[in-house]
Amino acid sequence: MAADVLFLHPGAMGARLAGSCRGAGRRLWLPDSRSDATTARAEREGLEAVETLGAAVARADIVVSICPPSAADSVADHVASAGFDGVYVDANAIAPTKARRIGRRFDRFIDGGIIGPPPTEPGTTRLYLSGRGDDPHDVAALWSGSELDARVIDGDIGAASALKMTYAAWTKGSAALLATIVAGADAMGVGDDLEREWDLSQPGLGERVQRTAAAVGPKAWRFTGEMTEIASTFADIGLPAGFWTAAAETYGRLAPLKEVDESTVDALVELLRSESS
Amino acid sequence: MAADVLFLHPGAMGARLAGSCRGAGRRLWLPDSRSDATTARAEREGLEAVETLGAAVARADIVVSICPPSAADSVADHVASAGFDGVYVDANAIAPTKARRIGRRFDRFIDGGIIGPPPTEPGTTRLYLSGRGDDPHDVAALWSGSELDARVIDGDIGAASALKMTYAAWTKGSAALLATIVAGADAMGVGDDLEREWDLSQPGLGERVQRTAAAVGPKAWRFTGEMTEIASTFADIGLPAGFWTAAAETYGRLAPLKEVDESTVDALVELLRSESS
Numbered sequence: 001m002a003a004d005v006l007f008l009h010p011g012a013m014g015a016r017l018a019g020s021c022r023g024a025g026r027r028l029w030l031p032d033s034r035s036d037a038t039t040a041r042a043e044r045e046g047l048e049a050v051e052t053l054g055a056a057v058a059r060a061d062i063v064v065s066i067c068p069p070s071a072a073d074s075v076a077d078h079v080a081s082a083g084f085d086g087v088y089v090d091a092n093a094i095a096p097t098k099a100r101r102i103g104r105r106f107d108r109f110i111d112g113g114i115i116g117p118p119p120t121e122p123g124t125t126r127l128y129l130s131g132r133g134d135d136p137h138d139v140a141a142l143w144s145g146s147e148l149d150a151r152v153i154d155g156d157i158g159a160a161s162a163l164k165m166t167y168a169a170w171t172k173g174s175a176a177l178l179a180t181i182v183a184g185a186d187a188m189g190v191g192d193d194l195e196r197e198w199d200l201s202q203p204g205l206g207e208r209v210q211r212t213a214a215a216v217g218p219k220a221w222r223f224t225g226e227m228t229e230i231a232s233t234f235a236d237i238g239l240p241a242g243f244w245t246a247a248a249e250t251y252g253r254l255a256p257l258k259e260v261d262e263s264t265v266d267a268l269v270e271l272l273r274s275e276s277s
Numbered sequence: 278m279a280a281d282v283l284f285l286h287p288g289a290m291g292a293r294l295a296g297s298c299r300g301a302g303r304r305l306w307l308p309d310s311r312s313d314a315t316t317a318r319a320e321r322e323g324l325e326a327v328e329t330l331g332a333a334v335a336r337a338d339i340v341v342s343i344c345p346p347s348a349a350d351s352v353a354d355h356v357a358s359a360g361f362d363g364v365y366v367d368a369n370a371i372a373p374t375k376a377r378r379i380g381r382r383f384d385r386f387i388d389g390g391i392i393g394p395p396p397t398e399p400g401t402t403r404l405y406l407s408g409r410g411d412d413p414h415d416v417a418a419l420w421s422g423s424e425l426d427a428r429v430i431d432g433d434i435g436a437a438s439a440l441k442m443t444y445a446a447w448t449k450g451s452a453a454l455l456a457t458i459v460a461g462a463d464a465m466g467v468g469d470d471l472e473r474e475w476d477l478s479q480p481g482l483g484e485r486v487q488r489t490a491a492a493v494g495p496k497a498w499r500f501t502g503e504m505t506e507i508a509s510t511f512a513d514i515g516l517p518a519g520f521w522t523a524a525a526e527t528y529g530r531l532a533p534l535k536e537v538d539e540s541t542v543d544a545l546v547e548l549l550r551s552e553s554s
Contacts, residue, residue: 096465115474115478126474128470153467153470154470155465155466155467159465159466159467162461162465162466162467163467163471163474165461166458166461166462166465166467166471167474167475169461170454170482171479173454173458176520177446177447177450177451177520180446180511180516180520181443181446181447183516184442184443184446184510184514184516185439185440185443187514188373188432188436188443188510189431189432189436190436190439193405193430193431193436193440194440194443194444197403197440200403202447205447233461233465234457234461237464239460239461239464239549239550240457240524240526240527241523242519242520242523242526243453243454243520243523243524245519246518246519246523247517247520249517250517272516273516
């Protein structure tokens with residue numbers, strides 16, 4: 001019999017994860033105090049609302065946690081406290097140490113990490129899974145033949161999170177680095193000179209700045225927590241972690257871009273400089 | 278009459294700067310307590326040795342300081358104390374604030390920043406110059422028609438340093454970021470998984486890791502000081518500076534690669550991890 005899966009909570013990514021979970025029996029969600037946007041997404045993906053967490057965890061065989069990194073702990077707490085005894089999948093962008101800590105609350109726990117955008121077509125997005133026994137493979141099979149590529153990797157709990165952390169360490173870390181540099185050059189009056197030198201010796205970097213501004217701006221507000229998790233990840237293994245504490249600061253300053261329609265290099269620079277001395 | 282130029286000191290970059298300085302009259306250097314390698318380079322470039330700093334500054338119309346960032350202050354101190362009253366060019370990778378501080382010791386001061394490798398053919402390397410009046414243009418003219426492209430940029434003392442700092446902030450900052458990530462993935466046992474994911478979604482990044490290891494390893498020992506200058510540069514203008522404090526730490530750990538013939542990704546990872554917990 002197909003497993004019933006509870007998704008906590010259907011944000012843009014979680015809703016598409018739930019929507020592409022073809023192998024599930026019932027796909028559940030918990031509307032309690034979620035936003036109208038979340039409700040709309042859940043309904044669009046055909047999820048079934050359950051009134052209380054108690055009722056939801058009693059019905060679900062599998063819980064998939066997909067939430068901001070800072071909420072991963074409390075979501076797990078609530079589910080464990082409600083007496084859930086199935087398979088708990090933490091698919092959040094959290095440090096491996098935190099994944100292991102959360103994992104100790106459950107008898108059956110799978111570590112997950114998502115790389116790529118909310119999947120609307122095959123090939124863009126992978127859900128990496130790691131853990132013990134057959135559970136990771138059984139969970140991966142739920143997305144078999146769907147838009148989401150679910151893959152089991154070697155290594156115990158923590159491996160999938162480690163992969164997610166090191167992946168985002170570059171994509172989002174280098175984007176923050178670049179944005180900070182452009183703001184610095186502008187603040188010191190050498191923005192045009194730097195652009196000209198990049199055109200000469202770093203072909204493509206100028207265009208990358210434009211793409212970064214457009215892509216990163218609107219999402220910056222929710223990258224701060226992820227950067228903090230990455231900093232913890234590297235600090236935990238004794239490697240220099242300041243890249244990502246700085247990136248968290250950069251994204252923190254860019255958070256107001258959540259509200260704008262168009263995120264430009266000028267808008268990024270203005271926000272980054274507005275908190276500078 | 279062509280200006281006599283004193284170069285302090287002819288390292289790999291300084292020697293080629295001196296060697297390509299076609300517009301100079303005499304090109305001087307100070308062998309006092311320099312290494313055999315420096316002597317060999319100075320002789321190869323046809324520089325003229327002067328016994329004492331006092332004699333050198335008395336003869337020179339222009340002094341070009343080209344040394345490790347941490348030595349820029351003391352080189353300037355020595356030259357100023359020796360009574361030099363010509364044009365002092367600081368071409369070092371230092372924070373604009375430090376360039377301005379050094380500049381206050383001289384009546385005629387030009388800020389410089391070099392981007393590119395020691396020039397052996399035209400098109401690879403630029404010496405940016407900024408400062409007041411005609412002096413920057415007169416100095417730039419010394420390299421006219423040579424392998425070195427000397428360019429005057431707008432902005433007072435500090436502009437050339439700001440350009441150098443923001444340029445290296447990306448090239449050397451992103452290389453340190455990447456090396457640290459590769460070491461982290463290896464430490465957490467997901468190195469191969471990350472490589473596979475990069476092949477899927479970050480084409481070219483795997484090759485960049487290989488190139489970075491080969492290019493950066495042997496030079497890492499001297500990047501630490503430059504990263505510290507970049508961190509100061511960004512801290513001075515109130516922007517997140519932790520990217521480069523972390524990069525300084527990374528390059529500090531990689532300093533032993535100075536001694537090896539071939540710098541590989543494995544060698545980088547081993548050194549970075551050796552100081553990790």
